[in-house]
Amino acid sequence: MKLIRVFLLRGLFAVVFACLGGFAAEVGKEAPGKIRVLVITGGHEFEQAQFFKVFSDNPGIVFKAVEHPNAHALLKAEAARQYDVLVTYDMHQEITDEAKGDFLAWLKAGKGLVVLHHAIASYQQWPEYSKIIGAHYYLEKATVDGVDKARSTYKHGMHFKIKVLDPNHPVTRGITDFEILDETYNLFDVAKDVHPLLTTDEPESARLIGWAKTYGPARVVYLQSGHDHFAYENPSYQQILRQAIRWTANGD
Numbered sequence: 154m155k156l157i158r159v160f161l162l163r164g165l166f167a168v169v170f171a172c173l174g175g176f177a178a179e180v181g182k183e184a185p186g187k188i189r190v191l192v193i194t195g196g197h198e199f200e201q202a203q204f205f206k207v208f209s210d211n212p213g214i215v216f217k218a219v220e221h222p223n224a225h226a227l228l229k230a231e232a233a234r235q236y237d238v239l240v241t242y243d244m245h246q247e248i249t250d251e252a253k254g255d256f257l258a259w260l261k262a263g264k265g266l267v268v269l270h271h272a273i274a275s276y277q278q279w280p281e282y283s284k285i286i287g288a289h290y291y292l293e294k295a296t297v298d299g300v301d302k303a304r305s306t307y308k309h310g311m312h313f314k315i316k317v318l319d320p321n322h323p324v325t326r327g328i329t330d331f332e333i334l335d336e337t338y339n340l341f342d343v344a345k346d347v348h349p350l351l352t353t354d355e356p357e358s359a360r361l362i363g364w365a366k367t368y369g370p371a372r373v374v375y376l377q378s379g380h381d382h383f384a385y386e387n388p389s390y391q392q393i394l395r396q397a398i399r400w401t402a403n404g405d
């Protein structure tokens with residue numbers, strides 16, 4: 154959960170993107186029956202090729218990837234019509250009132266939202282974001298309604314077991330308890346109205362690490378897992394992410 158300034162690296166990433174060209178399957182081309190996904194990144198480094206492979210290997214979707222500061226333009230109604238589900242893997246803070254309105258309009262249209270890993274810490278100054286995703290990660294200690302909140306914590310390279318709390322939910326159906334090598338987070342707030350899906354006994358982690366919820370007509374999923382290729386390449390993680398995209402898209 155290092156806050157990385159990527160401005161200097163953005164040019165390099167653009168070159169890498171251009172060289173790897175193929176991994177953003179073209180949304181809008183012939184893709185009958187496929188879920189159209191917009192993946193937003195920016196504000197936190199990650200293993201790009203390995204991360205996007207999870208999406209290009211998903212036969213049920215076509216996707217487009219966009220990095221801040223270019224992401225919010227694609228939430229505007231005209232552009233947003235091309236997508237069914239928004240997957241956020243960003244850790245971006247700046248958001249204009251206009252972009253907030255577009256984000257909320259996306260949800261009011263009943264489109265899906267899948268929030269991955271460090272995206273729990275986006276938009277720290279936008280209280281509604283915490284209500285949308287059902288959690289607040291404290292990048293700095295704070296006092297909320299008279300209650301002191303410590304900084305949330307993270308720990309890299311943890312090998313731990315993830316337990317499925319609801320094997321009947323479409324997001325976790327078919328998943329049995331599994332092990333993963335991943336970063337853990339702890340000491341963040343989770344809303345009481347989320348539907349618990351995944352938990353762990355790992356002491357360095359929060360107990361609840363995956364949930365489903367609704368925000369108006371929109372279905373929302375948060376998955377704490379997903380720091381790097383050890384998570385991206387975990388078959389259970391891949392299946393949960395595929396099912397999260399499908400459930401948020403159409404309730405299946």
Ligand SMILES: [Zn+2]
Pocket residue numbers: 154270271336379380381
């Ligand atoms: Zn991470």
